[in-house]
Amino acid sequence: MHIVIRRGLVVPIAAIAMFGATNSIAFAESMDTNPVEEGVLQPGPPPEEEEGFEPAPPEEEDLPPASGKPPTSGPNAEYCGPTKNVYKPNKNLGKYHAGLGITQANYNGTSRTARSWFKSEVGGEVGVTVSSEVKASASVIVAEVEAKYGVDLAVKVTAKVGNEVQVDTPSKKTTYAKFGVWRMKNSGIAYTIYSNCTVSPKKTGTTLTPWHVGWHLWES
Template sequence: MRLLAGSIIFASAMALGASTPALAADPAAPPATATAAPQDGNDDSDGLLNSAPPATPTESLSDAPTDPALDDDPDIPGGACEPGHKCPAAGDCDERRWFKPASLNGKYHKGVGPSQANYNGSHEKEDMVFTSEVSGTVGASFTGQITTKVSSVLAEVSTQYSVTLQASMTAKLGNVVHVKAVPPHKTVYAQYGVWRRKFTGTAYYQHHTCYLTKTHVTGYGPMHVGWYTWDE
């Protein structure tokens, strides 16, 4: 991930009156309630409180380029069959690259900048608002060698599972989330960033020698910008 140029300002949070809408971008959103975090990632929680921080991927991931101009076919070494392996018939083949999705899994929140926090020290419920003051770009991440363009991988997943995943998304300054009716003596945390969807599949590359490179891949593709909120 590459942060956009600009200074990072410590974010602020302040209490609002009870008439504040549940979410600036969606006035019809329901009031905040505490919900348990799912085992596989976390559901969207813009305007809703979770009971734990956002889950993080357990895999060792490599970030893909976030600049579309860098979305090129990767250089895959090894076009000859290794001794001791079952080799394809000799002869030239057309070079082919493709990705076959296997599963679409949970949602994971990738934060941009530090999380914010606000404590209700009163004896009554309070409404709070958090404003993003950090801007950054979040791209796709992978474990395992992808053999084709990042955009091609995400397009295959999007088509097969009727979702919309992009190569990168930018979380911008000034986005606001409201949390309503925070109980007394509770601390609310808010993390701004990008929601990504986890998926798995197999990346293939048929070399001109007819040798086939095949790699299992786990990936996280950006879905939309938003908040994750939780309390303690």
């Protein structure tokens, strides 16, 4: 499969042919292009957003101190600072796609392979989302996940209108394309350290952290 992402490409009118596009901007053409990793076909459509996830606060909020006296001994007794929420990722659950706008589709009814060309018509912003067990801020989560896995993530990623992708569509096949933001999904341990040095019960929580703009492609 030969797949590319292009921006700002001008194509002569004579080189463009439509192949049964549905909710899409899809063209067939012939040109020399370089393959890119982001264009890999997926086994099916992106999964729907799981219920129970909510946006993480962008920054750590001021939290009230815990009641009661701090410990009088122990390694942490004299180092306790303001109350803070903690998240420690421990399992990478892979890449997940947050789609924006409708799914685009292109059916190739010819006897030859055709080039489908999709262009984003809806943009938007995707931020960090968390399960209810995670109370840490988006900035804390991003810093922890980046340090754990050595990746570059963001608190928010903006996907813009006009992003394009091309993919070969085999004869009698339909190529589907969903534009949006790829995110890294992780599970980890979430808890709160209070100002009196006590620690809340530790729970397993899940986070979805923006990675980069891209397309989810599949065919049937």
